[in-house]
Amino acid sequence: MRTDDRLDRAAERPAHRALGRMSRTRVWLFGATLAVYVAIVVGVLTTSKLVTLDWQVMLWRPYKQWPQIHAFLDYFVVLGQRGPTAVMVLAWLGWRAWRHRTLHPLLVLGTSLLLLNITVGAVKYGLGRLGPHYATSVGSAEMFAGGDIFPSGHTANAVVTWGVLAYLATTPRARRWGSIASALLALGVGATTVYLGTHWVSDVLLGWAAGLLILLALPWFEPAMASAEAFLTGVWARRRRPRSLARQAVPAGALALTEDEAASAARHPLAAGSATAAATATAPGANSPHAPGRPPTGRHERTPTTPAGSRRPPVERPRPAPPLVHQQAARGRGVVG
Numbered sequence: 001m002r003t004d005d006r007l008d009r010a011a012e013r014p015a016h017r018a019l020g021r022m023s024r025t026r027v028w029l030f031g032a033t034l035a036v037y038v039a040i041v042v043g044v045l046t047t048s049k050l051v052t053l054d055w056q057v058m059l060w061r062p063y064k065q066w067p068q069i070h071a072f073l074d075y076f077v078v079l080g081q082r083g084p085t086a087v088m089v090l091a092w093l094g095w096r097a098w099r100h101r102t103l104h105p106l107l108v109l110g111t112s113l114l115l116l117n118i119t120v121g122a123v124k125y126g127l128g129r130l131g132p133h134y135a136t137s138v139g140s141a142e143m144f145a146g147g148d149i150f151p152s153g154h155t156a157n158a159v160v161t162w163g164v165l166a167y168l169a170t171t172p173r174a175r176r177w178g179s180i181a182s183a184l185l186a187l188g189v190g191a192t193t194v195y196l197g198t199h200w201v202s203d204v205l206l207g208w209a210a211g212l213l214i215l216l217a218l219p220w221f222e223p224a225m226a227s228a229e230a231f232l233t234g235v236w237a238r239r240r241r242p243r244s245l246a247r248q249a250v251p252a253g254a255l256a257l258t259e260d261e262a263a264s265a266a267r268h269p270l271a272a273g274s275a276t277a278a279a280t281a282t283a284p285g286a287n288s289p290h291a292p293g294r295p296p297t298g299r300h301e302r303t304p305t306t307p308a309g310s311r312r313p314p315v316e317r318p319r320p321a322p323p324l325v326h327q328q329a330a331r332g333r334g335v336v337g
């Protein structure tokens with residue numbers, strides 16, 4: 001079966017996938033994470049002990065305490081960059097979408113990344129915090145100074161991108177192990193940014209909370225994603241249907257002769273032309289005014305369907321005997337004695 005036909009059938013049949021639901025436990029987790037998110041923002045704005053912790057870790061300089069792992073962590077932090085991680089996850093989810101004939105994995109990834117860019121980007125540029133390498137005053141929060149470091153984009157992206165794989169897992173076991181693996185990756189990426197000195201500790205804490213909020217809120221967007229999938233599959237089906245109908249308009253064997261007709265054409269060459277003409281006349285679209293061909297001919301101009309002469313030798317028939325009257329007349333004349 002062709003891939004286009006499989007996609008057409010998948011678009012025509014209704015989707016029976018159950019939409020994600022916002023359970024009570026998920027709502028409580030969302031509320032608790034949101035409270036932590038607000039508490040971190042307030043703690044940084046008020047220059048609380050959280051800012052003091054930021055400066056203590058920054059002045060301790062972890063990258064100088066363990067320089068032997070610096071080279072490895074320079075590559076490991078790439079697992080939190082938006083471009084490389086999006087390409088890797090997109091390749092896997094694209095294969096899953098093609099295999100299961102559904103756009104749901106791709107829509108989940110696109111929705112989560114869109115929410116990540118909107119929410120994290122708005123807070124980053126709204127608060128304008130400077131990073132550790134650009135700090136100007138020891139002990140200050142470095143807020144509203146034109147920076148874009150709070151919350152940590154690497155950390156939030158690691159939580160969302162790898163967490164989507166766990167969210168889309170089809171079995172409880174795969175979901176459990178996927179959640180553990182994505183959590184370890186997100187924790188590792190966040191800690192690596194603190195080690196390298198590119199983020200404050202509070203940046204990483206807020207990045208974890210921001211990414212978790214997006215993952216917990218995804219079930220609220222499932223109806224919109226289902227509507228988008230139905231619309232896109234409908235457009236695809238309407239676009240592919242005229243081409244499939246055009247392929248079915250003229251069957252491949254419409255002008256082909258049967259075995260008996262081919263054998264008859266070999267015995268009678270003159271009759272082959274009439275058989276082909278008949279097959280052409282019965283093919284779909286042969287009588288269409290737009291179909292190219294020769295103009296219709298009259299009955300007297302058509303090719304005869306039987307051969308002009310016979311190939312058998314003539315048979316000599318016996319001559320009939322003369323009538324009895326002629327025999328008696330001949331006797332009277334003395335011809336017959």
